[in-house]
Amino acid sequence: MDTGVVVSERRAASTPTRRRGAALEKAITDAAWEVLVEQGYHGFTFEAVAARAGTSKPVLYRRWPQREDLLIATLARHWRPLDIPDTGSLRQDALTLLRAVNAERARTVILLRVRLADYFRETGTTFSDLRSRLRPADQTPPFERLVDRAVERGELADTPRSARLVNLPFDLVRHDMLMRMGAVPDEAIVEIVDTLWLPLLSRSPHSAHSGR
Numbered sequence: 001m002d003t004g005v006v007v008s009e010r011r012a013a014s015t016p017t018r019r020r021g022a023a024l025e026k027a028i029t030d031a032a033w034e035v036l037v038e039q040g041y042h043g044f045t046f047e048a049v050a051a052r053a054g055t056s057k058p059v060l061y062r063r064w065p066q067r068e069d070l071l072i073a074t075l076a077r078h079w080r081p082l083d084i085p086d087t088g089s090l091r092q093d094a095l096t097l098l099r100a101v102n103a104e105r106a107r108t109v110i111l112l113r114v115r116l117a118d119y120f121r122e123t124g125t126t127f128s129d130l131r132s133r134l135r136p137a138d139q140t141p142p143f144e145r146l147v148d149r150a151v152e153r154g155e156l157a158d159t160p161r162s163a164r165l166v167n168l169p170f171d172l173v174r175h176d177m178l179m180r181m182g183a184v185p186d187e188a189i190v191e192i193v194d195t196l197w198l199p200l201l202s203r204s205p206h207s208a209h210s211g212r
Contacts, residue, residue, distance in 0.1 A: 025073075028053045028060065032074040037111065041119040044071065048104050071119065072133060079108070079134050084142055090150035091199075097142055098189045106183040107172060143167050147201070156201060167198050181198060 036044050046057045046067065064070035082104065085096040107161035113127060120126060135141070139147070143166050150156045164171075172192050176184045 002064070024055070024059070025063065027075075028055065028063075028070075029074045029077045032070060033078050036071075036074065036115055040115040041071070041117070041122075068119075068123070075112075076134055080104070082142065084145055086149065088153070090146060090153075090155050091198060093146045093149070094169055094193045094197065095189065097146065097212070098169055098193070099186070101170065101173060101190065102177075102183050102186075104179050109177055110181055113178060118136070130196060141167060143170055161201065165200055168208070172196070 028049065032044070032049045035048045035052055039048065044067065046060050049070065050057045050060055060070060062212060064073060081095065082100050085093045085100075087093050107125075112130075116127075116130070120130075141163075144163070147156065147161065147166050151158050169192050173189060174186055176188060
């Protein structure tokens with residue numbers, strides 16, 4: 001074989017493919033996620049992400065002018081939306097959703113709490129604020145959708161309910177995840193739904209005030 005051909009083939013093999021558009025952004029946000037997991041928000045810098053992604057800082061700045069912009073883009077790509085169950089039963093919907101949260105989100109929730117501690121201190125925001133930013137603006141929170149469906153099916157009365165009450169199961173499971181630093185036992189999920197949430201949802205506003 002011609003020596004020149006061999007050299008050309010070796011050069012082609014060693015030259016990285018030029019990335020553009022979505023492929024480049026995916027490579028950058030993948031690298032950014034790795035940096036965040038390894039070094040936390042303190043080490044989440046344009047320099048570190050650019051080096052990990054094999055690109056330059058100006059490439060990052062053109063897409064995300066501020067470090068927070070890059071952080072939100074990175075989290076949005078790695079915070080996979082959960083499927084909203086529709087089993088025909090509010091209880092089963094709630095259990096299915098909470099079990100999915102428990103299986104798929106426990107490690108990520110704990111990781112973000114720990115790795116983003118500096119971010120929350122620096123910005124004066126909370127995990128709930130961050131979760132709201134990651135959720136599409138036009139998307140109804142999961143448990144609100146479950147309750148709305150239950151009302152449409154006639155399982156629940158169509159009465160006003162506070163967001164705190166509607167989202168109580170998720171808040172309690174997330175709290176238990178953080179207290180345990182891991183997944184929540186299934187019996188705790190069942191207890192939250194059966195002994196706390198469903199009875200509270202079924203109470204009418206009149207009965208809720210009558211005991212005062």
